[in-house]
Amino acid sequence: xxxxxxxxxxxxxxxxxxxxxxxxRPRRSGLIFLTAWLTGWTFGGALAAAQVPKADPGEAAFLxxxxxxxxxxECSAIxxxxxxxxxxxxxxxxxxxxxxxxKIGRFARARSYDASEVRDITAERVPHDEEDxxxxxxxxxxLVSDGEVARIGEGMGGVAAEWVVCVVPARIGPRSWxxxxxxxxxxxxxxxxxxxxxxxxxxRFQFAQPSLAKAWLWGLAATGCVTLAGTLxxxxxx
Numbered sequence: 001x002x003x004x005x006x007x008x009x010x011x012x013x014x015x016x017x018x019x020x021x022x023x024x025r026p027r028r029s030g031l032i033f034l035t036a037w038l039t040g041w042t043f044g045g046a047l048a049a050a051q052v053p054k055a056d057p058g059e060a061a062f063l064x065x066x067x068x069x070x071x072x073x074e075c076s077a078i079x080x081x082x083x084x085x086x087x088x089x090x091x092x093x094x095x096x097x098x099x100x101x102x103k104i105g106r107f108a109r110a111r112s113y114d115a116s117e118v119r120d121i122t123a124e125r126v127p128h129d130e131e132d133x134x135x136x137x138x139x140x141x142x143l144v145s146d147g148e149v150a151r152i153g154e155g156m157g158g159v160a161a162e163w164v165v166c167v168v169p170a171r172i173g174p175r176s177w178x179x180x181x182x183x184x185x186x187x188x189x190x191x192x193x194x195x196x197x198x199x200x201x202x203x204r205f206q207f208a209q210p211s212l213a214k215a216w217l218w219g220l221a222a223t224g225c226v227t228l229a230g231t232l233x234x235x236x237x238x
Contacts, residue, residue, distance in 0.1 A: 027155030
Protein backbone atom coordinates (compact mmCIF):
# COMPACT_ATOMS: atom_id res chain seq x y z
CA UNK A 1 0.00 0.00 0.00
CA UNK A 2 1.32 3.42 -0.97
CA UNK A 3 1.04 6.33 1.45
CA UNK A 4 0.37 9.70 -0.18
CA UNK A 5 3.31 12.11 0.25
CA UNK A 6 3.19 15.90 0.21
CA UNK A 7 2.64 17.26 -3.33
CA UNK A 8 5.78 17.36 -5.54
CA UNK A 9 7.96 16.13 -2.70
CA UNK A 10 10.01 13.53 -4.57
CA UNK A 11 9.34 11.13 -1.68
CA UNK A 12 7.05 8.10 -1.55
CA UNK A 13 6.13 5.77 1.30
CA UNK A 14 5.07 2.19 0.65
CA UNK A 15 4.02 -0.66 2.94
CA UNK A 16 5.71 -3.92 1.85
CA UNK A 17 4.83 -6.86 4.13
CA UNK A 18 6.15 -5.83 7.56
CA UNK A 19 8.36 -3.06 6.18
CA UNK A 20 7.84 0.62 5.59
CA UNK A 21 9.82 1.64 2.49
CA UNK A 22 10.61 5.34 2.02
CA UNK A 23 11.74 6.13 -1.52
CA UNK A 24 13.82 9.25 -2.15
CA ARG A 25 14.53 10.80 -5.54
CA PRO A 26 18.18 11.91 -5.97
CA ARG A 27 18.91 15.61 -6.24
CA ARG A 28 19.85 16.61 -9.78
CA SER A 29 22.61 19.15 -10.13
CA GLY A 30 25.15 20.02 -12.85
CA LEU A 31 23.97 17.40 -15.36
CA ILE A 32 24.68 19.58 -18.40
CA PHE A 33 28.21 20.36 -17.21
CA LEU A 34 28.89 16.71 -16.34
CA THR A 35 27.65 15.52 -19.74
CA ALA A 36 29.81 18.06 -21.59
CA TRP A 37 32.84 17.20 -19.43
CA LEU A 38 32.32 13.47 -19.96
CA THR A 39 32.13 13.93 -23.74
CA GLY A 40 35.48 15.71 -23.84
CA TRP A 41 37.05 13.32 -21.33
CA THR A 42 35.93 10.29 -23.35
CA PHE A 43 37.30 11.78 -26.57
CA GLY A 44 40.64 12.51 -24.90
CA GLY A 45 40.89 8.98 -23.54
CA ALA A 46 40.12 7.48 -26.95
CA LEU A 47 42.89 9.57 -28.54
CA ALA A 48 45.38 8.49 -25.87
CA ALA A 49 44.44 4.82 -26.24
CA ALA A 50 44.91 5.03 -30.01
CA GLN A 51 48.48 6.30 -29.51
CA VAL A 52 49.60 3.41 -27.28
CA PRO A 53 50.42 0.91 -30.09
CA LYS A 54 52.39 3.59 -31.97
CA ALA A 55 54.43 4.79 -28.99
CA ASP A 56 57.82 3.59 -27.80
CA PRO A 57 57.91 1.65 -24.47
CA GLY A 58 58.54 4.75 -22.34
CA GLU A 59 55.71 6.74 -23.88
CA ALA A 60 53.43 3.69 -23.80
CA ALA A 61 54.08 3.24 -20.08
CA PHE A 62 53.12 6.85 -19.40
CA LEU A 63 50.00 6.62 -21.57
CA UNK A 64 48.87 3.39 -19.91
CA UNK A 65 49.47 4.84 -16.45
CA UNK A 66 47.43 7.92 -17.38
CA UNK A 67 44.67 5.80 -18.91
CA UNK A 68 44.20 3.93 -15.64
CA UNK A 69 43.37 7.20 -13.89
CA UNK A 70 41.35 8.28 -16.93
CA UNK A 71 39.20 5.18 -16.46
CA UNK A 72 38.55 6.13 -12.82
CA UNK A 73 37.38 9.60 -13.88
CA GLU A 74 35.28 8.12 -16.70
CA CYS A 75 33.53 5.63 -14.42
CA SER A 76 33.02 8.23 -11.68
CA ALA A 77 31.34 10.71 -14.05
CA ILE A 78 29.15 8.00 -15.57
CA UNK A 79 28.20 6.86 -12.07
CA UNK A 80 27.21 10.38 -10.96
CA UNK A 81 25.09 10.92 -14.09
CA UNK A 82 23.48 7.48 -13.79
CA UNK A 83 22.71 8.11 -10.11
CA UNK A 84 21.01 11.42 -10.78
CA UNK A 85 18.99 10.07 -13.72
CA UNK A 86 18.18 6.50 -12.70
CA UNK A 87 19.21 6.12 -9.04
CA UNK A 88 16.92 5.72 -6.05
CA UNK A 89 17.55 5.81 -2.32
CA UNK A 90 15.38 3.56 -0.18
CA UNK A 91 15.04 3.62 3.59
CA UNK A 92 13.56 0.27 4.66
CA UNK A 93 12.14 0.44 8.18
CA UNK A 94 11.01 -2.37 10.47
CA UNK A 95 10.73 -2.63 14.23
CA UNK A 96 14.14 -4.39 14.23
CA UNK A 97 16.31 -2.39 11.83
CA UNK A 98 16.63 0.46 9.36
CA UNK A 99 18.39 -0.17 6.05
CA UNK A 100 19.57 2.72 3.87
CA UNK A 101 19.93 1.37 0.32
CA UNK A 102 21.17 3.39 -2.67
CA LYS A 103 20.28 1.66 -5.95
CA ILE A 104 21.00 1.95 -9.66
CA GLY A 105 19.20 -0.90 -11.38
CA ARG A 106 20.36 -4.21 -9.85
CA PHE A 107 23.38 -2.60 -8.19
CA ALA A 108 23.08 -1.23 -4.67
CA ARG A 109 25.02 -0.02 -1.65
CA ALA A 110 23.39 -0.64 1.72
CA ARG A 111 23.99 0.23 5.38
CA SER A 112 22.00 -1.31 8.23
CA TYR A 113 21.21 0.23 11.62
CA ASP A 114 19.84 -1.65 14.61
CA ALA A 115 16.48 -0.04 15.50
CA SER A 116 17.12 -0.57 19.20
CA GLU A 117 20.22 1.65 18.97
CA VAL A 118 18.54 4.54 17.12
CA ARG A 119 18.42 7.56 19.39
CA ASP A 120 17.18 10.38 17.17
CA ILE A 121 15.82 11.09 13.69
CA THR A 122 15.46 14.73 12.68
CA ALA A 123 14.97 16.80 9.54
CA GLU A 124 17.92 19.09 8.85
CA ARG A 125 19.11 21.26 6.00
CA VAL A 126 21.94 19.58 4.09
CA PRO A 127 25.26 21.21 5.13
CA HIS A 128 27.26 22.72 2.28
CA ASP A 129 30.98 22.54 1.67
CA GLU A 130 33.04 25.59 2.49
CA GLU A 131 34.02 25.81 -1.19
CA ASP A 132 30.38 26.24 -2.27
CA UNK A 133 29.28 29.83 -2.78
CA UNK A 134 25.66 29.28 -1.74
CA UNK A 135 24.21 27.19 1.11
CA UNK A 136 22.20 24.11 0.13
CA UNK A 137 18.42 24.56 0.18
CA UNK A 138 17.47 20.88 0.32
CA UNK A 139 16.86 18.83 3.45
CA UNK A 140 17.75 15.33 4.62
CA UNK A 141 17.30 13.05 7.62
CA UNK A 142 19.86 12.95 10.41
CA LEU A 143 19.85 9.48 11.94
CA VAL A 144 21.66 9.35 15.27
CA SER A 145 22.60 5.86 16.48
CA ASP A 146 25.02 4.75 19.20
CA GLY A 147 28.24 6.57 18.32
CA GLU A 148 27.13 7.07 14.71
CA VAL A 149 25.43 9.80 12.73
CA ALA A 150 24.17 9.23 9.18
CA ARG A 151 22.70 11.55 6.55
CA ILE A 152 19.86 10.00 4.55
CA GLY A 153 17.63 11.17 1.71
CA GLU A 154 19.31 14.35 0.50
CA GLY A 155 17.28 16.46 -1.91
CA MET A 156 14.00 16.72 0.02
CA GLY A 157 12.05 19.87 0.69
CA GLY A 158 11.53 20.95 4.27
CA VAL A 159 7.87 19.88 4.39
CA ALA A 160 8.64 16.43 2.98
CA ALA A 161 11.50 15.94 5.44
CA GLU A 162 9.34 16.84 8.43
CA TRP A 163 6.62 14.54 7.13
CA VAL A 164 9.02 11.58 6.88
CA VAL A 165 10.34 12.32 10.39
CA CYS A 166 6.80 12.05 11.72
CA VAL A 167 6.22 8.66 10.10
CA VAL A 168 9.50 6.72 10.51
CA PRO A 169 9.94 6.88 14.34
CA ALA A 170 6.39 5.64 14.81
CA ARG A 171 7.29 2.45 12.93
CA ILE A 172 10.32 1.56 15.07
CA GLY A 173 8.51 2.35 18.31
CA PRO A 174 9.28 4.73 21.20
CA ARG A 175 12.91 5.53 21.88
CA SER A 176 14.84 7.38 24.55
CA TRP A 177 15.56 10.26 22.23
CA UNK A 178 18.58 12.42 22.85
CA UNK A 179 18.04 15.85 24.29
CA UNK A 180 18.50 18.81 21.96
CA UNK A 181 22.01 19.62 23.19
CA UNK A 182 23.30 16.09 22.68
CA UNK A 183 21.61 15.81 19.31
CA UNK A 184 23.19 19.05 18.12
CA UNK A 185 26.59 17.83 19.29
CA UNK A 186 26.15 14.60 17.34
CA UNK A 187 25.24 16.55 14.22
CA UNK A 188 28.41 18.60 14.48
CA UNK A 189 30.44 15.43 14.87
CA UNK A 190 28.99 13.87 11.72
CA UNK A 191 32.20 14.13 9.70
CA UNK A 192 34.18 12.11 12.23
CA UNK A 193 31.48 9.56 13.10
CA UNK A 194 32.16 5.93 12.28
CA UNK A 195 29.34 4.54 10.14
CA UNK A 196 28.42 0.86 9.82
CA UNK A 197 30.28 -1.00 7.08
CA UNK A 198 28.49 -0.71 3.75
CA UNK A 199 27.48 -3.79 1.77
CA UNK A 200 27.65 -3.78 -2.04
CA UNK A 201 24.94 -5.71 -3.85
CA UNK A 202 24.78 -6.91 -7.46
CA UNK A 203 21.61 -8.90 -7.91
CA ARG A 204 21.82 -11.80 -5.45
CA PHE A 205 25.52 -11.27 -4.79
CA GLN A 206 26.60 -9.33 -1.71
CA PHE A 207 30.03 -8.42 -0.39
CA ALA A 208 31.40 -5.93 2.12
CA GLN A 209 32.65 -2.66 0.70
CA PRO A 210 36.42 -2.41 1.18
CA SER A 211 37.87 0.43 3.20
CA LEU A 212 39.25 3.46 1.38
CA ALA A 213 42.83 2.39 2.14
CA LYS A 214 42.27 -1.10 0.71
CA ALA A 215 40.53 0.31 -2.36
CA TRP A 216 43.49 2.60 -3.06
CA LEU A 217 45.92 -0.28 -2.51
CA TRP A 218 44.09 -2.56 -4.94
CA GLY A 219 43.75 0.29 -7.44
CA LEU A 220 47.46 1.11 -7.37
CA ALA A 221 48.33 -2.59 -7.70
CA ALA A 222 46.03 -2.93 -10.71
CA THR A 223 47.47 0.25 -12.25
CA GLY A 224 51.00 -1.08 -11.87
CA CYS A 225 50.10 -4.45 -13.39
CA VAL A 226 48.35 -2.87 -16.39
CA THR A 227 51.20 -0.42 -16.97
CA LEU A 228 53.89 -3.12 -16.74
CA ALA A 229 52.03 -5.67 -18.89
CA GLY A 230 51.14 -3.10 -21.54
CA THR A 231 54.69 -1.74 -21.67
CA LEU A 232 56.16 -5.23 -22.12
CA UNK A 233 53.60 -6.00 -24.82
CA UNK A 234 54.47 -2.80 -26.75
CA UNK A 235 58.18 -3.57 -26.39
CA UNK A 236 57.96 -7.09 -27.88
CA UNK A 237 55.57 -6.22 -30.72
CA UNK A 238 57.25 -5.60 -34.08
